[in-house]
Amino acid sequence: VNLAEVDTLYATASTVGQLTAPIELVAVSDIEGARLDGSVRQLEHAVQENPEHWADLLMAARQLRWRRATEPQPTLYGIDRSELLREIIHQCKRGRIVADTETSRIIDELGHHAESAALADNPVGEILIESIEEIGRKDCSVLLGSARAAEGVRQWFDSLGLRVDIGGGRGYANLQIKDQCYCVGNPAIFGLAHIAAPRAHAISHFFPSWLRNTSLPRSEFSRLARGGLDPSTRIYHVGEDASSSATPEHISETIRPEPLWPLPAPSRVANSDEVIARQVMLSGGRSMWLDQDGGWIRILDPLQPAGDRVHLRDERTVAPGTFLILREGATESDALYARSIALLGPSASSVTDSQAAWKSALASKLRILGQHAVVTALECEGVRAASRAPFWTAPTVVRPQADSDFIRLLGWLGLNPDVVVPNANRLRKARSQAATRVREALEDALDRTDLDYLLRQGHVRLDLDLEGFAGIIATRVLAVSPHQHLVPRNDVRIASPDRTAKWLE
Amino acid sequence: METELTILDGASAIRWLPEITTPLVIAVIDRSTADESAPATALQLRASGQSIDDLLDWHPTTGIESLAFRVSL
Numbered sequence: 001v002n003l004a005e006v007d008t009l010y011a012t013a014s015t016v017g018q019l020t021a022p023i024e025l026v027a028v029s030d031i032e033g034a035r036l037d038g039s040v041r042q043l044e045h046a047v048q049e050n051p052e053h054w055a056d057l058l059m060a061a062r063q064l065r066w067r068r069a070t071e072p073q074p075t076l077y078g079i080d081r082s083e084l085l086r087e088i089i090h091q092c093k094r095g096r097i098v099a100d101t102e103t104s105r106i107i108d109e110l111g112h113h114a115e116s117a118a119l120a121d122n123p124v125g126e127i128l129i130e131s132i133e134e135i136g137r138k139d140c141s142v143l144l145g146s147a148r149a150a151e152g153v154r155q156w157f158d159s160l161g162l163r164v165d166i167g168g169g170r171g172y173a174n175l176q177i178k179d180q181c182y183c184v185g186n187p188a189i190f191g192l193a194h195i196a197a198p199r200a201h202a203i204s205h206f207f208p209s210w211l212r213n214t215s216l217p218r219s220e221f222s223r224l225a226r227g228g229l230d231p232s233t234r235i236y237h238v239g240e241d242a243s244s245s246a247t248p249e250h251i252s253e254t255i256r257p258e259p260l261w262p263l264p265a266p267s268r269v270a271n272s273d274e275v276i277a278r279q280v281m282l283s284g285g286r287s288m289w290l291d292q293d294g295g296w297i298r299i300l301d302p303l304q305p306a307g308d309r310v311h312l313r314d315e316r317t318v319a320p321g322t323f324l325i326l327r328e329g330a331t332e333s334d335a336l337y338a339r340s341i342a343l344l345g346p347s348a349s350s351v352t353d354s355q356a357a358w359k360s361a362l363a364s365k366l367r368i369l370g371q372h373a374v375v376t377a378l379e380c381e382g383v384r385a386a387s388r389a390p391f392w393t394a395p396t397v398v399r400p401q402a403d404s405d406f407i408r409l410l411g412w413l414g415l416n417p418d419v420v421v422p423n424a425n426r427l428r429k430a431r432s433q434a435a436t437r438v439r440e441a442l443e444d445a446l447d448r449t450d451l452d453y454l455l456r457q458g459h460v461r462l463d464l465d466l467e468g469f470a471g472i473i474a475t476r477v478l479a480v481s482p483h484q485h486l487v488p489r490n491d492v493r494i495a496s497p498d499r500t501a502k503w504l505e
Numbered sequence: 506m507e508t509e510l511t512i513l514d515g516a517s518a519i520r521w522l523p524e525i526t527t528p529l530v531i532a533v534i535d536r537s538t539a540d541e542s543a544p545a546t547a548l549q550l551r552a553s554g555q556s557i558d559d560l561l562d563w564h565p566t567t568g569i570e571s572l573a574f575r576v577s578l
Contacts, residue, residue, distance in 0.1 A: 010566055010567065010568030011567070012568070013568040014568035172537075173537040173538070191539045192536070192541075193536060196536040197536040197537035219544060220548055221534070221544040221548060221570065221572065222570055224548070224551075224572060225572045226558055226570065226571045226572070227565060227567070227568075227569060227570050227571060228570050313517075313520065313542070317540075317541075317542035317545065317546075321539050322540075
């Protein structure tokens with residue numbers, strides 16, 4: 001990217017959404033989609049007392065509604081759509097057995113409307129093609145709300161001989177700057193990026209009119225910043241709108257399928273083997289517990305240049321769309337620890353003894369006083385990361401990050417920092433060498449991996465040429481639970497199969 | 506000589522922002538990534554500090570958004 005191109009990017013960002021070029025929102029009448037949406041809402045309402053019993057049907061039906069909202073291509077190019085419809089019909093049959101009369105009626109209608117919505121072409125597609133022909137194929141790009149939608153549209157356009165730049169999921173930043181970008185779906189299903197850093201001089205959103213939320217997301221940063229972007233919109237309606245008027249909760253909600261998260265147990269004091277974690281749904285039908293104490297987790301950014309794709313990230317900032325690098329069946333830190341100890345050579349035993357001394361002193365304080373009292377006491381000592389204390393007892397966690405925290409902790413435990421700190425630092429240095437080696441091996445493995453496949457598919461296995469690092473996967477985070485749970489420390493960061501993750505993608 | 510200025514470019518650098526102790530820090534946030542951790546880190550730090558947008562005598566090119574704040578170390 002040269003300076004002139006950078007200049008163009010900023011100039012584009014400052015014009016898109018201004019009064020001379022507002023973001024166009026085109027709401028297209030879609031009878032089949034509106035009926036499906038109505039049935040899904042009725043079912044949600046009817047089973048709101050115990051939605052978990054209806055999870056399979058609800059998840060599958062919401063997934064079909066999501067695809068109706070985001071996939072403009074004809075049925076023929078809807079990837080896995082018939083499989084999804086079969087699942088809905090199957091779940092409808094199962095549900096009828098236990099449902100009361102009213103719920104049975106809703107389920108029958110849902111099955112019927114799901115079939116129509118899965119088989120009828122989406123009227124948004126027709127408007128999209130007309131608009132592309134009108135402006136000229138060379139001067140526009142099309143942005144989709146998911147990698148699946150982008151792949152389906154690509155196949156559809158290929159069959160029409162239509163050569164148009166297509167972006168989907170996270171690939172949009174690589175698009176060339178065009179006169180016009182057509183986005184399929186309402187603004188709420190896209191993030192902020194395509195408007196805040198646009199790749200077109202004008203942006204239009206096409207979506208079925210039963211999607212009521214026409215607000216633009218706006219970042220907190222833009223709201224506070226000097227020169228903060230504040231794009232305006234103009235709404236157009238295409239076709240007769242048959243659906244009834246919306247209630248406010250219909251307007252603000254998001255249509256993206258969310259898992260039915262288990263609710264946390266009533267709050268209680270954690271015992272020494274438990275940590276606070278959130279459930280995370282992963283591509284490939286898996287889920288895992290992710291600890292929430294400010295530790296780091298390895299992530300992959302497939303769009304960065306080679307050598308700069310693997311990073312460590314604060315686990316609390318993991319969000320849908322992030323690619324995580326995980327070791328199947330065990331956490332990465334165990335293997336990393338083993339390698340660090342090996343790197344220490346003859347001094348390994350004095351380091352592990354010294355580490356064991358302060359860790360066992362801390363562990364016994366935690367056992368005797370309890371987690372809460374230990375954290376409070378450390379806070380009083382001025383230990384900034386005191387809430388991480390329960391983690392510091394694990395052999396794989398080398399030491400508190402800040403020197404001042406570590407020295408205050410050792411003082412509180414009555415230990416001599418002059419011995420403990422240098423030993424911990426030796427281990428930290430070895431660990432950082434081991435981590436660098438892992439990062440290099442990951443980058444090497446990524447060179448041999450089809451990253452386009454990863455972006456499309458959401459997960460891929462990486463073959464690392466490194467002992468103790470077999471079975472590494474890169475997988476996209478699909479959803480993060482809003483609830484925090486207390487889970488056994490040994491259960492975190494282990495990806496295991498989860499049926500409910502299946503209909504999220 | 507003491508380091509006077511740190512420049513953090515992109516999300517993976519900006520995660521270090523709370524740890525940096527130079528008198529001046531410039532964090533360059535890329536709006537084209539879906540990753541919102543970088544602006545979140547900056548805003549979190551700003552909440553504990555004081556805005557100095559009025560003192561900043563810099564008028565960036567159109568399209569650039571800027572925030573200036575001071576925190577105690």
